[in-house]
Amino acid sequence: MNIIVQMWRSIFRTGVADSPVHRVFRVVVNFLLHLHPARVSKDGIKLRYTFCLGGLSLFFFIVTAVTGGFLMIYYYPDVDKAYASMKDIDEIVPFGTFMRNLHRWAAHLMVIFVPLHMLRVFLTAAYKPPREFNWVIGVNLLLLTFLLSFTGYLLPWDQLSYWAVTVGTTMAENTPILGAQGPFSVLGPEEDMHFILLGGTTIGQPTLVRFYFAHCVALPGALAGLMALHFWRIRKAGGISRPL
Amino acid sequence: MANKTKEDALLRPKDVYPKEEKVDTWPYLVRKELIAILVFSIVLVVWSLVMNAPLEDLANPSLTPKESKAPWYFVGLQELLVYFDPWLAGVVLPTVILIGLTLIPYIDPDPVKGVGQYAFKKRIFAMFCFIFGFTMWFVLVGVGQYLRGPYWSFYWPWEDMEVAKQVEVTLTNLPLPAGIALIVCFFALGLTIPAAVFKNFYWKAGLVRYYITMTLFMFMMFVPLKMILRQVFHIRYVITTPWFNI
Numbered sequence: 001m002n003i004i005v006q007m008w009r010s011i012f013r014t015g016v017a018d019s020p021v022h023r024v025f026r027v028v029v030n031f032l033l034h035l036h037p038a039r040v041s042k043d044g045i046k047l048r049y050t051f052c053l054g055g056l057s058l059f060f061f062i063v064t065a066v067t068g069g070f071l072m073i074y075y076y077p078d079v080d081k082a083y084a085s086m087k088d089i090d091e092i093v094p095f096g097t098f099m100r101n102l103h104r105w106a107a108h109l110m111v112i113f114v115p116l117h118m119l120r121v122f123l124t125a126a127y128k129p130p131r132e133f134n135w136v137i138g139v140n141l142l143l144l145t146f147l148l149s150f151t152g153y154l155l156p157w158d159q160l161s162y163w164a165v166t167v168g169t170t171m172a173e174n175t176p177i178l179g180a181q182g183p184f185s186v187l188g189p190e191e192d193m194h195f196i197l198l199g200g201t202t203i204g205q206p207t208l209v210r211f212y213f214a215h216c217v218a219l220p221g222a223l224a225g226l227m228a229l230h231f232w233r234i235r236k237a238g239g240i241s242r243p244l
Numbered sequence: 245m246a247n248k249t250k251e252d253a254l255l256r257p258k259d260v261y262p263k264e265e266k267v268d269t270w271p272y273l274v275r276k277e278l279i280a281i282l283v284f285s286i287v288l289v290v291w292s293l294v295m296n297a298p299l300e301d302l303a304n305p306s307l308t309p310k311e312s313k314a315p316w317y318f319v320g321l322q323e324l325l326v327y328f329d330p331w332l333a334g335v336v337l338p339t340v341i342l343i344g345l346t347l348i349p350y351i352d353p354d355p356v357k358g359v360g361q362y363a364f365k366k367r368i369f370a371m372f373c374f375i376f377g378f379t380m381w382f383v384l385v386g387v388g389q390y391l392r393g394p395y396w397s398f399y400w401p402w403e404d405m406e407v408a409k410q411v412e413v414t415l416t417n418l419p420l421p422a423g424i425a426l427i428v429c430f431f432a433l434g435l436t437i438p439a440a441v442f443k444n445f446y447w448k449a450g451l452v453r454y455y456i457t458m459t460l461f462m463f464m465m466f467v468p469l470k471m472i473l474r475q476v477f478h479i480r481y482v483i484t485t486p487w488f489n490i
């Protein structure tokens with residue numbers, strides 16, 4: 001057997017021959033491709049239908065996850081070390097700046113593309129039965145995407161991140177009933193929503209660890225789990241929506 | 245007859261496994277995905293080579309900057325702080341937005357119209373609501389991000405943000421009875437007039453869907469109303485009470 005063909009087979013478990021059976025087989029036995037059906041609706045894969053927005057949201061998520069892992073190796077969620085470790089990443093670590101840039105810009109693109117994907121789904125009425133619940137899952141994906149980006153914003157521990165997150169989290173103080181400053185508040189500043197969120201009355205070490213855990217474990221985990229459900233529901237709805 | 249179409253609309257087996265024209269995923273879909281990934285990999289690499297992620301000075305809790313902005317995707321909500329108190333702009337409105345988005349598939353009274361097409365004419369009201377809200381979110385982000393300078397003063401792009409702005413406008417509050425009357429009228433008219441004018445829509449949606457839809461719609465419209473009241477009539481609060489202001 002040709003050595004190249006042997007290597008191909010060992011990795012992809014299919015031959016290089018082309019035939020209708022091979023095409024189906026290639027998708028079904030491949031771990032990454034098996035998310036797809038073997039055959040898809042012709043209208044559904046038109047670029048001008050989905051604009052690839054959902055797929056690209058997933059791509060940006062994967063890029064941020066991979067580059068995020070790289071950053072985690074060098075980053076310390078400690079108020080005395082966090083900023084210095086960011087400086088290290090930018091100035092000393094090989095490819096550090098590049099990885100950090102990729103992480104940041106891919107995150108921006110994800111925050112832009114997820115709402116655009118939602119817009120496309122709405123405009124094509126793809127939330128109608130039997131896809132109602134997948135839309136609901138989608139709304140949660142949207143919220144998680146914002147929260148993921150927001151919690152990451154604090155981690156560099158510079159003036160920009162500190163004050164931006166101050167602006168954002170101050171809102172929690174104003175929650176009706178459950179915030180110390182909000183209308184009809186019943187809780188004091190040391191027991192309200194804001195305190196629970198920050199682990200204190202101002203942003204400090206407890207906040208940094210909380211946001212670090214949410215940003216690196218809880219939120220990406222929840223997002224990945226919900227995405228799996230999202231994709232499964234697309235398959236169970238009979239694939240991508242199309243004119244009825 | 246009516247019963248039958250209703251059931252069809254709920255089950256619609258033909259939608260789950262419809263007869264349709266299909267093509268092989270490999271290569272027709274896979275190659276498109278690969279091209280999309282390739283294009284955006286290049287975009288990301290180039291972007292990351294020419295532009296660095298910001299890193300300012302070490303966080304200093306005792307040094308409040310002249311302007312602190314939320315991350316850009318939340319700046320729209322921050323911009324709303326001009327018009328609403330924080331409990332509304334930062335808590336109630338985002339909650340209503342999320343609830344509204346979640347309910348969309350359940351309040352849309354038509355299970356079939358426009359599926360799989362960009363059919364703007366078939367779903368005029370639905371399209372209008374979504375595009376209006378979506379656009380408003382991003383316009384607010386744009387204003388907050390690019391036109392607000394130190395102390396959240398408004399600057400046109402050609403104005404220098406270093407030059408401090410004098411804010412002279414004095415704002416007044418509506419007297420309480422007038423405010424209550426305004427809000428009650430606003431919501432009451434919004435909930436009744438469409439039912440009278442668009443009878444078809446009302447009967448098709450049914451009472452529950454109709455009231456949820458119109459309540460959410462009027463919440464959305466309350467935002468531009470509040471903006472006009474403030475910018476044109478210089479009214480700060482519609483309702484003032486010892487506990488909260490609207």
Ligand code: HEM
Nearest residue numbers: 050054055057058118121126134135138139141142240241
């Ligand atoms: C992390 C965020 C998300 C990812 C990675 C994602 C991914 C995807 C992908 C890959 C598809 C296949 C079709 C396409 O690419 O358009 C899809 C379809 C869909 N998505 Fe998302 N999505 C996300 C967020 C959302 C949001 C925010 C919504 C709505 C609120 C949503 C609702 C839907 C629905 C209803 C479909 C089925 C569309 C159809 O059959 O035409 N998704 N999603």
